[in-house]
Amino acid sequence: MPHALITGITGQDGSYLAELLLAKGYHVTGMVLPAGAEPLDRIAHLTDRIQLQTGDLLNQQSLIDLLEKCAPDEVYNFAAQSFVPVSWSAPVLTGEVTGLGVARLLEAIRKVNPRTKFFQASSSEMFGTARETPQTELTPFYPRNPYGTAKVYGHNLVVNYRENHGLFAVSGILFNHESPRRGLEFVTRKISHMAVRIALDLATELPMGNLTPERDWGYAGDYVEAMWLMLQQPQADDFVIGTGRLHSVRDFVQEAFGYLNLDWEKYVRTDSQLVRPMEANRLVANPAKARDKLGWQPRTEFQQLVRLMVDADLQRLRARPDAPTL
Numbered sequence: 001m002p003h004a005l006i007t008g009i010t011g012q013d014g015s016y017l018a019e020l021l022l023a024k025g026y027h028v029t030g031m032v033l034p035a036g037a038e039p040l041d042r043i044a045h046l047t048d049r050i051q052l053q054t055g056d057l058l059n060q061q062s063l064i065d066l067l068e069k070c071a072p073d074e075v076y077n078f079a080a081q082s083f084v085p086v087s088w089s090a091p092v093l094t095g096e097v098t099g100l101g102v103a104r105l106l107e108a109i110r111k112v113n114p115r116t117k118f119f120q121a122s123s124s125e126m127f128g129t130a131r132e133t134p135q136t137e138l139t140p141f142y143p144r145n146p147y148g149t150a151k152v153y154g155h156n157l158v159v160n161y162r163e164n165h166g167l168f169a170v171s172g173i174l175f176n177h178e179s180p181r182r183g184l185e186f187v188t189r190k191i192s193h194m195a196v197r198i199a200l201d202l203a204t205e206l207p208m209g210n211l212t213p214e215r216d217w218g219y220a221g222d223y224v225e226a227m228w229l230m231l232q233q234p235q236a237d238d239f240v241i242g243t244g245r246l247h248s249v250r251d252f253v254q255e256a257f258g259y260l261n262l263d264w265e266k267y268v269r270t271d272s273q274l275v276r277p278m279e280a281n282r283l284v285a286n287p288a289k290a291r292d293k294l295g296w297q298p299r300t301e302f303q304q305l306v307r308l309m310v311d312a313d314l315q316r317l318r319a320r321p322d323a324p325t326l
Contacts, residue, residue, distance in 0.1 A: 004072055030043065057102075103154075127148075162236050170239070178305060214246045214284070216243050223241055239294065
């Protein structure tokens with residue numbers, strides 16, 4: 001039975017990957033912060049089938065101890081400060097966790113067992129103001145926020161440890177991927193959640209920043225399969241993971257409100273305080289390499305994704321109208 005360690009298992013990607021690996025017969029260990037430091041709601045249905053062990057990307061010895069205890073065959077790193085607006089207010093913390101955390105984990109693997117395979121969740125935010133459209137594995141990075149900058153550092157370290165130390169270390173350059181498990185702080189979930197609140201007469205408006213940025217949005221449940229496939233290849237390599245289709249924030253708003261038979265223009269207002277200092281406006285993947293070498297392609301269309309998220313929020317809010325809002 002193969003053994004996988006997932007950092008950030010309590011997040012969106014970690015929970016979906018845990019489900020996938022369990023279905024494939026893996027023994028799954030999740031790294032979490034000390035008891036009570038993070039909610040377990042996304043993996044509540046899995047806690048009797050996985051093990052949870054404490055570790056911290058800010059503490060390399062904790063990572064060494066964890067790897068020695070678990071002896072995983074594969075490590076998937078999702079732990080990060082991954083919310084772009086927070087990276088502006090906490091750039092040092094973002095760099096410590098999202099950037100240097102990768103260095104600590106790679107170094108721990110090198111010391112404990114360099115045969116362990118490693119997956120790093122890189123981000124399309126690394127492209128920032130992209131030098132070409134669509135973006136491939138060879139597109140130069142030009143990040144426009146501290147989060148993207150920290151991700152570039154981690155991404156380049158993966159290449160360094162692969163080439164200089166011989167580790168089977170890969171990065172998936174993940175374009176925006178969403179789901180009903182997305183946190184309320186992210187714009188897609190904010191839209192689906194607040195659209196449902198408005199439809200149920202629990203709210204009257206949705207404050208938004210810039211509606212023009214365009215993103216390549218896919219479904220997280222599809223993307224974790226690509227991550228697993230990357231660690232099953234005969235040679236370590238990096239891959240862009242995305243749909244290759246572009247939609248604006250306005251498109252997401254229109255689809256969510258339209259699905260609820262609401263005119264979005266009656267409820268959405270612009271809030272200048274929500275506009276980011278710098279914005280990567282046009283990020284879209286060229287996933288040809290993943291299609292050709294991994295045999296992977298997304299199954300969930302944009303409209304399906306939006307409606308999946310709206311339906312999930314409808315179910316939540318009908319069951320509990322006092323659920324937290326923004």
